[in-house]
Amino acid sequence: MSATDLPAPDHEPEPSALDPAIAARLRRDPNGLVAAVVREHTTGDVLMLAWMDDEALHRTLTTRRATYWSRSRQEYWVKGATSGHHQYVRSVAVDCDGDALLVTVEQAGAACHTGTPTCFSTELPVSDPAEDS
């Protein structure tokens, strides 16, 4: 069977060069993804939430350019590749149960595609804290 006979992949986690010791720590969702919380190095601001599979994490760790899996476009996405709003990776941590990453970056320009510094720019109303007093 030649390569052209292979069925088109339906985002199965593809073979990745991710360090097996790191891969073993991950607890992926049914689509092979973990959540990536992105934080700005200098300000500590939480910028956005995105998703990574093993290969996106491998690329992020080895290129120091934040790379995600786009669920809507079903493709890898190097942040800033089209916008110029690059994320230069300073550090990456995994959480206690392996289903979330914290990616600390130097953010060039606006993190959000709407042009705001972070994606979390709409505050929701929280009740009066009368019961706290």
Add this chain to the structure above:
Amino acid sequence: MSATDLPAPDHEPEPSALDPAIAARLRRDPNGLVAAVVREHTTGDVLMLAWMDDEALHRTLTTRRATYWSRSRQEYWVKGATSGHHQYVRSVAVDCDGDALLVTVEQAGAACHTGTPTCFSTELPVSDPAEDS
């Protein structure tokens, strides 16, 4: 058909008193959930990632006690109810595409069930930044 004829729900988003204007902003996953990034008010540290359905968000906004949906236990979970490590909610923001929340809290004690201050305590190795220079 009487109420007792209704099939048992399989965590369908249950009727919630969440403000319909807020509910309309949310873009839930197939389980009716959005991701909640939790940040400490004083330090700005990212503490953990959890999940909310409409009712968990409603309870969080109206009681000011961070309340999540536990995917493993399939029940609501008021952070600190058993551990005493309460999260007193200062603010909640929704992101640009409605699938993530940023919950800013005053954290009592350790956020992580392992006893560490945050759940993101395992750093992953990032390549040498030679290419950045």
